[in-house]
Amino acid sequence: MIMSLTGDLPGVSLLPDQTADRGRVLTASLAPPRLSLAKKAYTTRFLAQRLEQSRDGYFLRHGDGVRPGSGDIVLARVLRLGQHPRLESPGSRRQALYVGDEVLVAYGHRYAPDQFLAQVPDNLGSCHLIAAGGVAGLVTDQHALMGQPTQLAPVGLLADHEGVLNLAHLAPHSWDAAETHAAPEPATTGRPHVVAVLGTSMNSGKSTALSCLVKGLTRAGLVVAAGKVTGTGSGNDPGMFTDAGAVQVLDFTDFGFSTTFQLDHGRVRGMFSSLVAALTGPATDVAVIEIADGVYQEETRRLLLDPLFRTVVDRVIFAATDALGAIAGLQAIRSANMDVAAVSGVLTSSPLAAREFAAASDVPVVSTSSLCEPAVALSLLLPLTAPDPVAASQ
Numbered sequence: 001m002i003m004s005l006t007g008d009l010p011g012v013s014l015l016p017d018q019t020a021d022r023g024r025v026l027t028a029s030l031a032p033p034r035l036s037l038a039k040k041a042y043t044t045r046f047l048a049q050r051l052e053q054s055r056d057g058y059f060l061r062h063g064d065g066v067r068p069g070s071g072d073i074v075l076a077r078v079l080r081l082g083q084h085p086r087l088e089s090p091g092s093r094r095q096a097l098y099v100g101d102e103v104l105v106a107y108g109h110r111y112a113p114d115q116f117l118a119q120v121p122d123n124l125g126s127c128h129l130i131a132a133g134g135v136a137g138l139v140t141d142q143h144a145l146m147g148q149p150t151q152l153a154p155v156g157l158l159a160d161h162e163g164v165l166n167l168a169h170l171a172p173h174s175w176d177a178a179e180t181h182a183a184p185e186p187a188t189t190g191r192p193h194v195v196a197v198l199g200t201s202m203n204s205g206k207s208t209a210l211s212c213l214v215k216g217l218t219r220a221g222l223v224v225a226a227g228k229v230t231g232t233g234s235g236n237d238p239g240m241f242t243d244a245g246a247v248q249v250l251d252f253t254d255f256g257f258s259t260t261f262q263l264d265h266g267r268v269r270g271m272f273s274s275l276v277a278a279l280t281g282p283a284t285d286v287a288v289i290e291i292a293d294g295v296y297q298e299e300t301r302r303l304l305l306d307p308l309f310r311t312v313v314d315r316v317i318f319a320a321t322d323a324l325g326a327i328a329g330l331q332a333i334r335s336a337n338m339d340v341a342a343v344s345g346v347l348t349s350s351p352l353a354a355r356e357f358a359a360a361s362d363v364p365v366v367s368t369s370s371l372c373e374p375a376v377a378l379s380l381l382l383p384l385t386a387p388d389p390v391a392a393s394q
Contacts, residue, residue: 041134060156216377319345
């Protein structure tokens with residue numbers, strides 16, 4: 001039985017019970033001041049924008065018949081501080097959390113080998129803050145170096161007169177499965193180049209490499225857009241891409257997802273295609289796209305093997321932590337009939353590791369910092385743009 005947390009809190013009045021197939025669903029009115037005081041997260045930034053216009057007409061759904069879903073927005077109270085003592089705000093400021101604070105975050109699954117494995121629970125019982133960007137879930141496994149997760153007590157799912165609010169209802173973009181059936185023309189026909197950045201794992205240097213590539217291409221005079229297709233909601237990486245000079249930045253949260261772990265392939269595929277389409281307008285020269293986690297992660301693996309990936313992506317940059325991981329990653333990418341333009345990432349912080357890889361592969365090793373150089377960044381596009389000297393002479 002789930003204990004209601006609304007009875008002793010201000011700003012709530014109970015409305016008549018509703019009956020669900022598997023238990024009670026209670027609807028509680030929610031006073032606007034309470035919504036104002038609750039700390040909003042990066043994942044719920046589009047809700048925060050809506051609340052700035054009006055905080056009237058919102059309710060809480062709670063009771064033992066409520067079944068949260070990924071992307072559902074929950075009002076929760078902080079019970080215990082742990083690994084994440086701060087919550088990333090809609091503007092990406094790290095807000096300090098205190099026991100008793102109420103937060104508006106979104107449910108989601110999480111796959112993070114260096115941090116937590118977590119699932120969306122099947123009830124409104126106690127759960128965890130599984131990502132500082134504002135994702136709630138139930139931790140089932142964690143890295144040995146991680147502290148205990150910050151514990152949350154859900155008060156209820158946020159709803160309006162149309163029902164429970166999900167991030168998909170508020171996002172400015174929507175994914176379109178139909179777009180995946182219309183493959184874009186090759187980059188040689190004049191559309192923007194699409195460069196994908198993949199890696200061996202989280203923290204292999206993908207986002208930093210992507211940011212440096214954006215900087216190098218921008219310094220070369222090109223108009224560059226950037227995006228992140230998969231991962232866990234956070235404003236850190238999109239902020240880096242913007243700081244590097246990307247004129248447009250999008251990620252999966254702009255399409256209504258708190259995370260992409262355990263999304264069915266059709267949704268990941270549709271979002272990938274829709275995100276690339278949104279970033280490759282006529283004014284853009286290059287779109288650089290990050291695919292989170294490692295090539296063995298399920299969503300990444302399936303996307304890499306999808307023929308659509310080969311159609312949309314022109315070049316791949318691979319970020320690795322060591323020489324052996326780089327070699328294994330290259331094999332996985334080549335098995336998907338894609339070539340790697342260069343290896344970069346954490347590997348390149350170690351000259352010895354870089355030499356080990358260079359001795360075992362013909363793929364260029366490019367240090368992350370070198371990607372900021374215009375000539376280096378442009379060289380990664382040359383195979384697509386340089387004319388054939390033999391054909392030109394005929």
